Amino acid sequence: MASYCRGNPVSQFIYNRYLSIAIRLLLGAILLYASWSKIFDPSSFAQVLWNYKLFPIATISPLSHFVPWLEAVIGLALISGIGRKGAALLATGLLLSFMLAISIDLARDISISCGCFSSAEAPQSHEQGIWLMKLDLLRDLGFLLLAAHVLTAPITWRQSPSSNR
Amino acid sequence: MKWKQIFAEALALIAIAGALALAASLLQPKEKSAGTSRSPSLDGGNLAQSGAGLKDSSDKAERRKLLHSLAPAKDPTLLYLEIQGDMARRLHDAGSLFIDARRQESYLESHISNAINIPVWGSKADEGIRALQNEGAAFDDVIVVYCSGSDCSDSLALSEKLAMNGYLNLYIYKMGFPEWEENGWPVTAGETP
Numbered sequence: 001m002a003s004y005c006r007g008n009p010v011s012q013f014i015y016n017r018y019l020s021i022a023i024r025l026l027l028g029a030i031l032l033y034a035s036w037s038k039i040f041d042p043s044s045f046a047q048v049l050w051n052y053k054l055f056p057i058a059t060i061s062p063l064s065h066f067v068p069w070l071e072a073v074i075g076l077a078l079i080s081g082i083g084r085k086g087a088a089l090l091a092t093g094l095l096l097s098f099m100l101a102i103s104i105d106l107a108r109d110i111s112i113s114c115g116c117f118s119s120a121e122a123p124q125s126h127e128q129g130i131w132l133m134k135l136d137l138l139r140d141l142g143f144l145l146l147a148a149h150v151l152t153a154p155i156t157w158r159q160s161p162s163s164n165r
Numbered sequence: 166m167k168w169k170q171i172f173a174e175a176l177a178l179i180a181i182a183g184a185l186a187l188a189a190s191l192l193q194p195k196e197k198s199a200g201t202s203r204s205p206s207l208d209g210g211n212l213a214q215s216g217a218g219l220k221d222s223s224d225k226a227e228r229r230k231l232l233h234s235l236a237p238a239k240d241p242t243l244l245y246l247e248i249q250g251d252m253a254r255r256l257h258d259a260g261s262l263f264i265d266a267r268r269q270e271s272y273l274e275s276h277i278s279n280a281i282n283i284p285v286w287g288s289k290a291d292e293g294i295r296a297l298q299n300e301g302a303a304f305d306d307v308i309v310v311y312c313s314g315s316d317c318s319d320s321l322a323l324s325e326k327l328a329m330n331g332y333l334n335l336y337i338y339k340m341g342f343p344e345w346e347e348n349g350w351p352v353t354a355g356e357t358p
Contacts, residue, residue, distance in 0.1 A: 039189065043268075043286040050286070050322050060322075064286075065190045070182040077178055086174020151171075 028078030038068035048115030088150035232307040244328040245335035253338040266323040278351035285323040311338040
């Protein structure tokens with residue numbers, strides 16, 4: 001992965017050490033924040049999951065407990081740097097799952113509150129709900145790029161690009 | 166770093182999250198219950214007061230017969246049947262058991278008179294259903310489940326749970342509490358069913 005830093009100035013900028021650390025910390029903080037309210041109110045999150053109309057009822061309760069803790073553990077791993085590659089892989093998978101679930105409901109014209117950061121979001125009209133779901137998709141795409149960056153960034157940085165040669 | 170190592174890290178994180186979720190779920194404080202979540206369930210008093218009069222009414226069999234004749238015929242292969250406001254009102258007047266599937270806060274604010282509360286996503290939903298059985302709700306009793314109207318799916322979720330627990334005559338009042346209240350039909354605030 002260190003090869004990204006070689007030669008190409010764009011890669012050198014994208015995988016700049018400080019930018020990479022900032023992205024990792026930002027993604028970790030976002031996931032930790034997203035998990036917070038759900039950990040303390042799994043019942044509301046269960047309701048959000050049920051509203052997706054995608055999951056069998058028997059899976060709702062386990063998911064409502066597990067997903068928030070998974071977000072929290074990924075967030076902490078990213079912030080601490082311990083197991084950050086594995087955490088980035090999980091974050092990528094989690095975000096892809098969220099995006100898939102929202103896309104399926106958009107395709108079925110089902111308006112839902114994504115429950116991404118809070119399970120107690122205000123009720124909204126159908127049109128508003130659909131519009132917000134599209135924004136959620138865009139936002140998740142942004143987060144997905146951050147996760148992909150952490151996943152592909154080098155583990156260690158060399159002192160100088162010239163030393164690579 | 167090799168992908169094998171990345172997958173190993175991911176698996177370790179999943180295991181940690183799973184352990185934490187399990188621990189949190191076991192340590193989760195039980196909801197302080199009100200209305201029936203407490204007890205439609207646990208003390209039985211609410212059920213006895215409710216229109217169904219499941220415990221002590223001597224005309225229980227007669228009432229059951231009346232309810233079965235009033236309730237629309239349901240295909241036994243269906244878990245539940247949706248009913249409209251007029252039918253819900255008729256069943257209510259005849260003493261059918263009404264279950265409010267909304268959250269406890271909404272129930273306390275106002276609910277259909279005589280309805281008990283089993284918040285479907287609360288930690289005591291299963292306990293509430295078990296208590297319902299203990300209080301003598303027969304599997305063929307006519308039960309009407311409602312929540313906050315057509316956009317609300319809590320009544321569907323609770324009906325599925327009830328059906329999985331063996332209840333056969335489940336009716337969902339689809340338009341739910343908003344329509345009932347709008348029609349000026351009997352409502353009650355607080356813990357009393």
